[in-house]
Amino acid sequence: MSLFLKIFLWFWLAIALLIGVFSFVSWTTQNEPLVRQRRILFTESFNFQVQTAGQIYQNEQKAGLDEYLARLRNSERVSAVGVYNKNRQLISGEEISPNGLRLFDQALQSEAVEFDRLPDETFAAKKIVLNDGSEYVMLIQLKRYQPVGAPDRNTWIWRILAVILTGGLVCYGLARYLTSPIVKLQRATKRLAEGNLQTRVGKKGSKGGDELSQLARDFDEMAERIESLVTSEKRLTQDISHELRSPLARMNVALEIAKQKVNPESQAMLERIEKESIRLNEMISRLLILSKLESGGQELEMQKVNLKKVVEEIVADADFEAQAKNKAVKITAIEDSRFMGSENLLRSAVENVLRNAVRYTDEKTTVEVSLKNANGDAVINIKDYGGGVPEAELEKLFRPFYRVGEARERKSGGVGLGLAIAQRAVFAHKGSIKARNTGKGLQVEIKLPVNGGH
Numbered sequence: 001m002s003l004f005l006k007i008f009l010w011f012w013l014a015i016a017l018l019i020g021v022f023s024f025v026s027w028t029t030q031n032e033p034l035v036r037q038r039r040i041l042f043t044e045s046f047n048f049q050v051q052t053a054g055q056i057y058q059n060e061q062k063a064g065l066d067e068y069l070a071r072l073r074n075s076e077r078v079s080a081v082g083v084y085n086k087n088r089q090l091i092s093g094e095e096i097s098p099n100g101l102r103l104f105d106q107a108l109q110s111e112a113v114e115f116d117r118l119p120d121e122t123f124a125a126k127k128i129v130l131n132d133g134s135e136y137v138m139l140i141q142l143k144r145y146q147p148v149g150a151p152d153r154n155t156w157i158w159r160i161l162a163v164i165l166t167g168g169l170v171c172y173g174l175a176r177y178l179t180s181p182i183v184k185l186q187r188a189t190k191r192l193a194e195g196n197l198q199t200r201v202g203k204k205g206s207k208g209g210d211e212l213s214q215l216a217r218d219f220d221e222m223a224e225r226i227e228s229l230v231t232s233e234k235r236l237t238q239d240i241s242h243e244l245r246s247p248l249a250r251m252n253v254a255l256e257i258a259k260q261k262v263n264p265e266s267q268a269m270l271e272r273i274e275k276e277s278i279r280l281n282e283m284i285s286r287l288l289i290l291s292k293l294e295s296g297g298q299e300l301e302m303q304k305v306n307l308k309k310v311v312e313e314i315v316a317d318a319d320f321e322a323q324a325k326n327k328a329v330k331i332t333a334i335e336d337s338r339f340m341g342s343e344n345l346l347r348s349a350v351e352n353v354l355r356n357a358v359r360y361t362d363e364k365t366t367v368e369v370s371l372k373n374a375n376g377d378a379v380i381n382i383k384d385y386g387g388g389v390p391e392a393e394l395e396k397l398f399r400p401f402y403r404v405g406e407a408r409e410r411k412s413g414g415v416g417l418g419l420a421i422a423q424r425a426v427f428a429h430k431g432s433i434k435a436r437n438t439g440k441g442l443q444v445e446i447k448l449p450v451n452g453g454h
Helices: 003-073 104-108 153-193 211-261 264-295 307-323 343-360 391-396 406-412 418-428
Strands: 078-085 090-093 114-117 121-129 135-143 303-306 328-334 338-341 366-374 377-383 432-437 442-449
Touching (some): 003 078, 003 090, 104 135, 153 211, 303 307, 307 328, 307 343, 307 366, 338 343, 343 366, 391 432, 418 432, 418 442
Antiparallel strands (some): 121 135, 303 338, 432 442
16 A cells, blocks of 8 residues: 555544534534433423313313313424323313324323434323313423524434544645655656666755655766766776777787787797787777677667567677587577667677676577567577576676676686677667576576567
8 A cells, every 4th residue: 555545544534524523413412412401401390281171171071171272282392282181081181192192191191291313203201180180181292393503414424424524635635745746756666776867856945844854866866976976986987998999909009010020939828818808909999899799889870670680690709619619509480570779789688688688608509599579578588507607696697797706717718798788788678588497497588569560
């Protein structure tokens, strides 16, 4: 769950709980006492009305009682009022609903006012005893009490929902405000990790005083420092490579002259020097290519590349060289694939990976190469049978000058630049490259997004 969603839900839940607690406290501390107070007042009033009705009936008979009950009936809260004899016969007033008549027997056997409260109506009953001992029951049916201006239950529900929704909108804005700098920092960190060293979070000269603003400024300072260090390192590598080429070229000229003048005993030493000179020259060339790829100085000459043809040519050349080492290279599967990019860089990437596989695969084994189309990508797999590398070092294979083991490097003569160049070339085409152990060797997978059609 994202930080934004967590903050939003916690704030919203807190507001909802506060509303619920406030409503509960208000209901328990205010409504119930008011109900009890109203009941006490009504009981006193109803006792007086019952006594009055009994006196009127005793003195003025039914006519006077009818007139008195009619006056009571005119009240806004009274739905019906009636006086019944012991046989439940109505002698004056209006018929009470069956719900109210349930109080008849209770009132006849009690001296107190009996109540029955329903959701929409309230019933009350009280026994009347005349001077001659005859007993009657006065029943009254009241409408539900609604204080003036007080909202009903549905109104209360809608008001609470409106408050919760309003609180939700406020919480959404607050959560968005709090997490926006973090989201911006997260995106900037991702872009920086992807190699975009110009990434910055805040605006130059921003003076925000909170912790998040300070964190953004610290990130920008860190990014600026990293960009400066990386740029200086790339420039130094490129400058050194250029400067080494001139004395190396002069040394090769001097070496050729020396080979013509030395005696046969010194010839072997000069050939060894020439071999190391060639290797050094190759290393410098690779360093220049790597420096251009990392600095973006390598202009991509975009054209439609026939990947199938490129792979077939590289495999044929690699297999020819591998035969001399008692090894082989073969294509296990290949599909027609067209790609918009730089053929030279793509050829260099595949060739470097394949030569690395041939270098490390065991004798009498075959390096397997395949090219397939999958989900809009051209996927090239190169698999050797050289025993693989430790799992912890797989991610480091594409670092410049990285060596898995000194023994392996001495055996192969590698300098650790081929896979680094391959990775930069693939990245320049918005592709990906990764290595994994197969149990018997190493498999390198190159994915290139196909921009062109077949």
